[in-house]
Amino acid sequence: MDPGFPVLSLLIFLPLLGVLLIALLPGRHTRTEWLVQNAPGYATRGAVDYPKWIALGISLGTLIIALVMFIIFDRSVSGFQFVDEFDWISAEAVGFNVTYAFGVDGLSMPLVFLTAFLTVVGVLVSWRIDLRTKEYFAWLLVLETSVLGVFTSLDLIFFFLFWELELIPMFLLISIWGSGNRNYSALKFVLYTVFGSAFMLAGFLAMGVAADTFDIREIRQDALAAAFLPAPVIFAFILIAFSIKLPVVPLHTWLPDAHTDAPTAVSVILAGVLLKMGGYGILRLLFTLMPEVGADADLALAIIGVVSIVYGAIVTIRQTDLKRLIAYSSVSHMGFVLLGVSALGVTGMSGAAMQLVTHGLITGMLFVMVGLVYDRTHTRQIADMRGLAHYIPLLGIGMVFAGLAGLGLPALAGFVAEITIFLGAFGSQTAPVSVALLGVLLAAAYILWALQRTFFGPKDEKWSHLPDANHWSEFTIIGALMALIVLLGVYPSIVMDLLEMGVEPIVHEIEAVVSAGAGGG
Amino acid sequence: MSETIFWVILFLPLTAFVLAGISAVNQNLQRQIPEWDPNYPRSWKPIADLFCGPRLASTPLIIALAVAFLLAVINLIDSIGLRGLPLGIGTHELFTAGELVVNVGVRIDGLTSVMLVVVTGVSLLVQVYSTGYMDGDHGYRRYFAFMALFTTSMLGLVLADNLLMLFAFWELVGLTSYLLIGFWFHRPAAAAAAKKAFLVTRLGDLGMLAAMILIYSETGTLDIASINVLADSGAEAGMFAINGLMIGQTAMTLFGLGLIAGAVGKSAQFPLHIWLPDAMEGPTPVSALVHSATMVAAGVYLLARFFPVIHASSTASDLIAWIGAGTALGAALLAMVQVDIKRVLAYSTISQLAYMMFAIGIGGYAAAVFHLMTHAFFKAMLFLGSGSVNHSTNTFDMRRMGGLRTLMPITFLTFAVGTLSLAGIFPLSGFWSKDEILIYAWDHNKGVFVLGLLAAGLTAAYMVRAVYMTFFGQYRGGEDVAPGEHGNEDPSHPHESPRSMTMPLLILMVISVVAGFLTIGGEFQTWVYGALPDPKEGSFHWSWGIFLGSTALALAAGGAAYMFMHHRDRVRSWGIGGIWPIPEAQKFATELFYLDSLAENLLARRVFYGWIARSSAWFDATIVDGVVNRAWREGLTISNGARFVQNGWVQAGTLSIGLGGMIIWIAVVLF
Numbered sequence A: 001m002d003p004g005f006p007v008l009s010l011l012i013f014l015p016l017l018g019v020l021l022i023a024l025l026p027g028r029h030t031r032t033e034w035l036v037q038n039a040p041g042y043a044t045r046g047a048v049d050y051p052k053w054i055a056l057g058i059s060l061g062t063l064i065i066a067l068v069m070f071i072i073f074d075r076s077v078s079g080f081q082f083v084d085e086f087d088w089i090s091a092e093a094v095g096f097n098v099t100y101a102f103g104v105d106g107l108s109m110p111l112v113f114l115t116a117f118l119t120v121v122g123v124l125v126s127w128r129i130d131l132r133t134k135e136y137f138a139w140l141l142v143l144e145t146s147v148l149g150v151f152t153s154l155d156l157i158f159f160f161l162f163w164e165l166e167l168i169p170m171f172l173l174i175s176i177w178g179s180g181n182r183n184y185s186a187l188k189f190v191l192y193t194v195f196g197s198a199f200m201l202a203g204f205l206a207m208g209v210a211a212d213t214f215d216i217r218e219i220r221q222d223a224l225a226a227a228f229l230p231a232p233v234i235f236a237f238i239l240i241a242f243s244i245k246l247p248v249v250p251l252h253t254w255l256p257d258a259h260t261d262a263p264t265a266v267s268v269i270l271a272g273v274l275l276k277m278g279g280y281g282i283l284r285l286l287f288t289l290m291p292e293v294g295a296d297a298d299l300a301l302a303i304i305g306v307v308s309i310v311y312g313a314i315v316t317i318r319q320t321d322l323k324r325l326i327a328y329s330s331v332s333h334m335g336f337v338l339l340g341v342s343a344l345g346v347t348g349m350s351g352a353a354m355q356l357v358t359h360g361l362i363t364g365m366l367f368v369m370v371g372l373v374y375d376r377t378h379t380r381q382i383a384d385m386r387g388l389a390h391y392i393p394l395l396g397i398g399m400v401f402a403g404l405a406g407l408g409l410p411a412l413a414g415f416v417a418e419i420t421i422f423l424g425a426f427g428s429q430t431a432p433v434s435v436a437l438l439g440v441l442l443a444a445a446y447i448l449w450a451l452q453r454t455f456f457g458p459k460d461e462k463w464s465h466l467p468d469a470n471h472w473s474e475f476t477i478i479g480a481l482m483a484l485i486v487l488l489g490v491y492p493s494i495v496m497d498l499l500e501m502g503v504e505p506i507v508h509e510i511e512a513v514v515s516a517g518a519g520g521g
Numbered sequence B: 001m002s003e004t005i006f007w008v009i010l011f012l013p014l015t016a017f018v019l020a021g022i023s024a025v026n027q028n029l030q031r032q033i034p035e036w037d038p039n040y041p042r043s044w045k046p047i048a049d050l051f052c053g054p055r056l057a058s059t060p061l062i063i064a065l066a067v068a069f070l071l072a073v074i075n076l077i078d079s080i081g082l083r084g085l086p087l088g089i090g091t092h093e094l095f096t097a098g099e100l101v102v103n104v105g106v107r108i109d110g111l112t113s114v115m116l117v118v119v120t121g122v123s124l125l126v127q128v129y130s131t132g133y134m135d136g137d138h139g140y141r142r143y144f145a146f147m148a149l150f151t152t153s154m155l156g157l158v159l160a161d162n163l164l165m166l167f168a169f170w171e172l173v174g175l176t177s178y179l180l181i182g183f184w185f186h187r188p189a190a191a192a193a194a195k196k197a198f199l200v201t202r203l204g205d206l207g208m209l210a211a212m213i214l215i216y217s218e219t220g221t222l223d224i225a226s227i228n229v230l231a232d233s234g235a236e237a238g239m240f241a242i243n244g245l246m247i248g249q250t251a252m253t254l255f256g257l258g259l260i261a262g263a264v265g266k267s268a269q270f271p272l273h274i275w276l277p278d279a280m281e282g283p284t285p286v287s288a289l290v291h292s293a294t295m296v297a298a299g300v301y302l303l304a305r306f307f308p309v310i311h312a313s314s315t316a317s318d319l320i321a322w323i324g325a326g327t328a329l330g331a332a333l334l335a336m337v338q339v340d341i342k343r344v345l346a347y348s349t350i351s352q353l354a355y356m357m358f359a360i361g362i363g364g365y366a367a368a369v370f371h372l373m374t375h376a377f378f379k380a381m382l383f384l385g386s387g388s389v390n391h392s393t394n395t396f397d398m399r400r401m402g403g404l405r406t407l408m409p410i411t412f413l414t415f416a417v418g419t420l421s422l423a424g425i426f427p428l429s430g431f432w433s434k435d436e437i438l439i440y441a442w443d444h445n446k447g448v449f450v451l452g453l454l455a456a457g458l459t460a461a462y463m464v465r466a467v468y469m470t471f472f473g474q475y476r477g478g479e480d481v482a483p484g485e486h487g488n489e490d491p492s493h494p495h496e497s498p499r500s501m502t503m504p505l506l507i508l509m510v511i512s513v514v515a516g517f518l519t520i521g522g523e524f525q526t527w528v529y530g531a532l533p534d535p536k537e538g539s540f541h542w543s544w545g546i547f548l549g550s551t552a553l554a555l556a557a558g559g560a561a562y563m564f565m566h567h568r569d570r571v572r573s574w575g576i577g578g579i580w581p582i583p584e585a586q587k588f589a590t591e592l593f594y595l596d597s598l599a600e601n602l603l604a605r606r607v608f609y610g611w612i613a614r615s616s617a618w619f620d621a622t623i624v625d626g627v628v629n630r631a632w633r634e635g636l637t638i639s640n641g642a643r644f645v646q647n648g649w650v651q652a653g654t655l656s657i658g659l660g661g662m663i664i665w666i667a668v669v670l671f
Helices: A007-024 A030-038 A050-072 A108-125 A133-152 A156-165 A167-177 A182-211 A221-226 A231-245 A254-261 A264-289 A291-296 A298-317 A322-341 A346-377 A393-406 A413-425 A430-454 A472-490 A493-520 B003-031 B042-050 B055-081 B110-133 B140-159 B163-181 B188-219 B224-232 B249-266 B275-281 B284-293 B295-305 B314-335 B341-361 B365-393 B409-423 B429-444 B446-471 B499-529 B544-566 B568-573 B583-590 B592-645 B650-670
Strands: A081-091 A096-104 B091-097 B100-105 B239-242 B245-248
Touching: A007 A050, A007 A081, A007 A096, A007 A108, A007 A133, A050 A108, A050 A133, A096 A108, A096 A133, A096 A156, A108 A133, A108 A264, A108 A346, A108 A472, A108 A493, A133 A156, A133 A167, A133 A264, A156 A167, A156 A182, A156 A264, A167 A182, A167 A254, A167 A264, A182 A221, A182 A231, A182 A254, A182 B592, A221 A231, A221 A291, A231 A264, A231 A291, A254 A264, A254 A322, A264 A291, A264 A322, A264 A346, A264 A493, A291 A298, A291 A493, A298 A322, A298 A430, A298 B592, A322 A346, A322 A393, A322 A413, A322 A430, A346 A393, A346 A413, A346 A472, A346 A493, A346 B091, A393 A413, A393 A430, A393 A472, A393 B003, A413 A430, A413 A472, A413 B091, A413 B100, A413 B163, A413 B188, A430 B188, A472 A493, A493 B091, B003 B055, B003 B110, B003 B140, B055 B110, B055 B140, B055 B499, B100 B163, B110 B140, B110 B284, B110 B295, B110 B365, B110 B499, B140 B163, B140 B284, B140 B295, B163 B188, B163 B224, B163 B249, B163 B275, B163 B284, B163 B295, B188 B224, B188 B245, B188 B249, B188 B275, B224 B239, B224 B245, B239 B249, B245 B249, B249 B295, B249 B314, B275 B284, B275 B341, B284 B295, B284 B341, B284 B365, B295 B341, B295 B365, B314 B341, B314 B446, B314 B592, B341 B365, B341 B429, B341 B446, B365 B409, B365 B429, B365 B499, B409 B429, B409 B446, B409 B499, B429 B446, B429 B499, B429 B544, B446 B544, B544 B568, B583 B592
Parallel strands: none
Antiparallel strands: A081 A096, B091 B100, B239 B245
């Protein structure tokens, strides 16, 4: 699909345009800031809060571009579409060639759409923020650009740049607008990620220098024989970075802290799309560029995945903070991605990619719901809540719906991904899949028990003043998320077909090296 | 009939669900309209009310079910014309992922046709009853939304032509059961029971999920008919092979065992029976429809659907036969000591489902399905009867009832007919179906037969005890309405329930009386045999010995129970407190054989939550995260230690350069 117009670059950099617009607005005077914080109702009496409207407009624009791309995406051709490219750095002599190259294929297209969608959700769920709104919405848009860049980069250097760019807005968003132990959590998140990035950069440089190019489409494992690091080491280095991001046990402890202390919108984007960068990277870089090493690592990946699923779910059950509980459930759910990948077949890998998309929607919705509840109760401790459904029934419907989606109920999106992973992976990873089934039971246990303790039970007078969902932004978010989760649950083809297209070339590579290896003895 | 008709049957209640759901959400929206928009245009009110009225929740569902029931009856007549043979009706591709092709499709044969009539028929009557029973409840709309969703899921379950679709609807009925048990979520017991039901059944579902994954990875198909044909082909040298599909004997056995795990969970068989009695926390019509007539019978349906698979392995068929026989007797023993009328019926349901289970295990496929059908009608009637009693007394505790025979004559009449049918008294429907199972057991497995016969005697005894405590003797006052609940304001004067509740009871009574005659001549058996890969003509079995023996046993046990209850005071004076002469035995039974506390307190709470989960959480916080924090702290310490070098003094920098230069110079000179 070539629209004859750099639509992808527009998509990636449109949010930055929004940042520029917001930056050009006059800031609120210190006195205004003081009034907002100390005179109740001042903000609503004052002028329109432009930053959030600009952020909404820009993120909606991005979503529309992503949607149009999703619709006109040519489903009959495999490979990258909407490609924008030109040479960026050509230092032939030292073999350092960087291309400005962006494109989407079946694997990244749904993730691009997911990012654009969840950013709109993030903007809307932040509608009532009134602390330093200019910077807040600007950083949200920077975050969107960086994630879109990661999902569409076709060059390792750009991939790395965008991967790192994401840290700046995240650090500021958590440490300024967060709650609880936010400085610790923000720093932990950044340091942990940078720790992994160091390994990733070493791996990228080794690959790029050996292959004379950083273009993902051109690097192949044969070229890596000359690298200054052996291929399995490169693989392991890059895997460390992605495992931290995904995350997998035992590299996961940054996640509950960062999620819990982040503002709602950031939790949504963090769980919804940032974790997906890890899974996407594993499929796009590790298995595409180094299929042979990947094929040898299948059992290890499956075991790590199963440990994440089961151990993550068991730890989740003991959590006492509702947001932390959901954060931990992500560890368990992301284990399914590794399990699906380890199948090394189209079915399992499509399921893993599907899990990235569905988990983004479902956990995004769970964080939205917890955030909306927290806005009202000002506590996240499960022990403090009881019988909330009596007073906030509409939020109760949303919470129960999201919870059921999270435990993999059929007709909702999560089921499709999990069942596809199970069916795809059992043949090659029989024992790990058998153990992973426990995760399905444990997920039901922690979610239903949490619902029972927070939303069900007798009325508690102390919550009788809570307003139910009552703002158009809340209805929009809940309605849109529900609609998408049901749509993907009953008609998964819209996304599954694309993902299947995206993973097919990867599987072909793997099959080619495996059969060559078998043939060569 | 064309395929469209079956999608219509499925989508009718789904449409009702959407309408009821809109109505329920609208109710909650309207509650707070003045709060969020003071300028809410009042002229919209009538429109909003149209979508908020309680009847929008119930009327469409009743109409939808009436139409669906008619279609199901027409289909059954068609199916009878075809002797129950399968009409291979369409399959559509839903999505693909590599080699995996997931279809949705319907398959119609004698078994499905019977199930469609039972589900739509009982659901229709229960919904009519519910309009009376739930009238005035705050959650009326939500109730019908859940009921509509349940009926949809149950219909999908019986229509499904492949295992994945069946599993999806299987989970959905589990969900709606969860929502309905926890319907009155302000009661902690209801919220806990809902969660327990979902988790215990899901434990069984894991087996079914594993079975599905296994059969897919072995044969590459999820199509029910193909799997059955494969299982029916018979093993040669440990391999089943037909039509290009192949599977080993071991895998086939494991597949059967996985299905049995699913069925044992859903149909509340030992050891996963513990959720069903707690599920009685749901509204009574829910217990009638979901927890006696349809959903819990889905386990039996599953095994009947995969009958050739169960019998492709003697391990699987023996296992289910003995689980069934043991559960039939054990649950009947527990039913003897319950004081809550719904719990008596719940244990009775477990016991009756167990009959169907062991019937399948010993090969009595048609007898099991027949008992499933008759049981659905008379047990739904019994539950609805207990709801009718509750409607006027506000209690399910039989110690607070009594003497309702004259005060609630229609309820008494229908309950009595249900009791006789359940006890297997000639010529009511329960007699025909239960005797058919017993005759089959006598011919094929004497051990199972003995357990089944004992359970049949106990059935008569516990039902007579329940009827006596509820309807005979003096009225013991009922219970006042709990604060914040909805019920009869004057429980000291019980009255017969409204017509919306008694009509369904009377209709079910008529069905319960006549349904049994379907078996005479083997007609019914022929229809359902049509669903098997290798259909055969049904035949009617009759055994004077078993007829006389089981009837005599039922009458004797019922009579003994009656005498015991009637002369309770004199029996007490002999030093016998409960129905069990030994106090220890009585306690063992009232403690439910300690199975519930073993599972909940020991396994779930102590071992899992208190030990496994707690140590994992400790490990995570202290070790896994501890290492990270420690590394961080050590890093800071090292940095702090090295900081003195970067002190910014020009002199220090010059000194370093000088010293460094000297070291290099010395090194160069020396080496």
